[in-house]
Amino acid sequence: MNPEELQKILAENKKKDSVLKxxxxxxxxxxxxxxxxxxxxxxxxxxxxxxxxxxxxxxxxxxxxxxxxxxxxxxxxxxxxxxxxxxxxxxxxxxxxxxxxxxxxxxxxxxxxxxxxxxxxxxxxxxxxxxxxxxxxxxxANPNATDHLGRYLLHLQIAKSNFKGAKALIENGTDVNLINQGVKSYQTLIMGGSELKGETALNFAIRIYYKHKDIDNQKSDETLKFISYLIEQKANLNIKDCNEMVPLDIAIFHNSPKIVELLIKAGADLNVGREKAEGVLKYAITEGHIDIGKATIRYILEHDSHWLTTSNKPDLLNDQQELSNYWDEYKAQVKELHDIVGDRIYLTGDRSTRPIMRTVSGFLDHESRKNLVKSSFISSAEAPENFCPRKLAVISVAAITCALALYFLAPLIIGSSAGIGTQLALGAVGAVVGGGIGILTNVAIDQCYVNSATQKAD
Known part of the structure; x- marks a missing residue:
């Protein structure tokens, strides 16, 4: 650049500065x-x-x-x-x-x-x-927006460990279960990023946890807390990515036992992803994670009833005495709960006989679970019938009473000019209204009966 060109550039910059001022x-x-x-x-x-x-x-x-x-x-x-x-x-x-x-x-x-x-x-x-x-x-501003490279802001902030910002997005409307498309630009932020497709916020967080695990304890603890937060915010635990992997598979692949246990206790379906329930049990035994093994045993016995009718158990337990003993102990507990249920039905009347266990397993002791089952079911022999003479009588009496009342009160309501046709019409309306009152009355009676039966069960 010669002196004349330099002088020209300096003059232009000076002029721009002057205009800006x-x-x-x-x-x-x-x-x-x-x-x-x-x-x-x-x-x-x-x-x-x-x-x-x-x-x-x-x-x-x-x-x-x-x-x-x-x-x-x-x-x-x-x-x-x-x-x-x-x-x-x-x-x-x-x-x-x-x-x-x-x-x-x-x-x-x-x-x-x-x-x-x-x-x-x-x-x-x-x-x-x-x-x-x-x-x-x-x-x-759109909380579900993507940046200029097509990355969801939520996923981007998680990939950069910006958990405060990620929480702010979620708490202001971002869908916690957004699923990303394949975007190569993730590869600079996260291991395997060029292949990430079909990932959710939970998947990204698990991968970030692995990135910090054994390197930065503070970051890994922050990430683990954020994963718990995502679960509290109803993150879907069973969404498959492009490789048919669910969050549990990713946690096992990255050997992150704290997350594996967290996902199982939160209700992850162990039979959805690549690693089925017995695969998770194998991981627990191979890596020596007894708590994960126990959580998996609970899942297997609660979801696969054929184990309750046989004395066999998975071969994986042959070399793990503690978990083998736990299998026998928990199996006995599950069978006891099934015996308590017997021919009982849910209070909602759907006649299911499966005990309420999944949402409480691992959080309540066996006695507490038994009490919960007893209070949540009533005997099908004692349950109010869906339709019985009592219900028909209540509805009929209410309908007839309201129909007659409106029929005879029509002259007083409308005036002496009310004809027989008007009286009959009002009577019909009264019958419909009375029928509705009768139905509501039956519902109230049934609920009182159910409450009484529940107290007996306790």
Missing amino acids: KLLRAVKENDLEKVKSIFEKNSSIIKDVVAEINSQNGTNLLGYAVDSKMAKYLIEKGISFSAAVTKAVRRRDLESVKSICQVSSLIAKDELQQNPEPLQSATYDHKFNDKIARYLIEQG
Whole structure:
């Protein structure tokens, strides 16, 4: 570059700086006519000035606009709304974010829906501000948005261990069970990222846990807590990815026993993914995880009734005495619960005989489970019949009483001009109303009966 070219560039930069200072002063003074004049008189370099304003480190010109007309004009001239909001977000300046959105209210919703950058910036942990994230979503930002590479913001923040931001997204409307499409850009964030397709937030979190496990105890503990949080938020434990792997398979593949046990206790279906129940039991025995083995045994005995009718047990238990003994102990407990149930039915009347165990196994002792079963079932011999003479009588008496009442009261309600046809019509209406009253009465009687039977069971 010769001296003349350098001199020319310096002169242009000086001119751009001068124009920018004039624009900033005019916007602060809310002088729209002056702003328009500056744009018109400097048309040869105004694009470069606008580009400088929209750059990451450029002056946040739109943030100084206090009038909607001014904001609209600046945006029409190329000043980026999203860039302005993002700059305010990065400074964690909630008031500036609100100011920009309010003066640009006509376009704020559309801009925030179409450009996820402000919300993405607000949910990075090092820039995190829960109030800003919530405000942006309230103003129209899509919590289920993807970035410019097609990555869901929720998955992106989890992959970067930005768990505060991920929680903010979930608590402000993000679907915790979003399923991603194949995006190669994950490979720079997570092991095997180039092949990740069909993944949920839970899958990403399990992979991140493995990334930190045995390297960074603080990060791994934070990730484990976040996985528990996802489960509390109803994360689906049984969604298969493109490799037919469910979260439990991923946890076993990455040898993460804490997560395996957590998923089983949370109710993961052990027969959905690649590793069926006996495969999980094999993992537990091979790696020496007794608690996982016990949880798996509970699952097998609760979900596969053929084990209750045979003295056999999985061959895997032959070399594991503690788990073999636990199999016999828990099998006896399950059979006892089935005996308690006998010919009992659910209070809902669906006549199922399966004991309530899955949601409480591992959290209640056997005596507590027995009490729960007793209080949750009543004998089918004692249960109220779906239709019986008593119910028919109640409905009939109520229908006839209401029909006669409206028939004879018709002259008083309508007047002496009421004809026989009107009386009959009102009588029919009374019969329908009475029938409904009779049905509701039967429901109340049945519920009282069920409550009484339940108390006897206790």
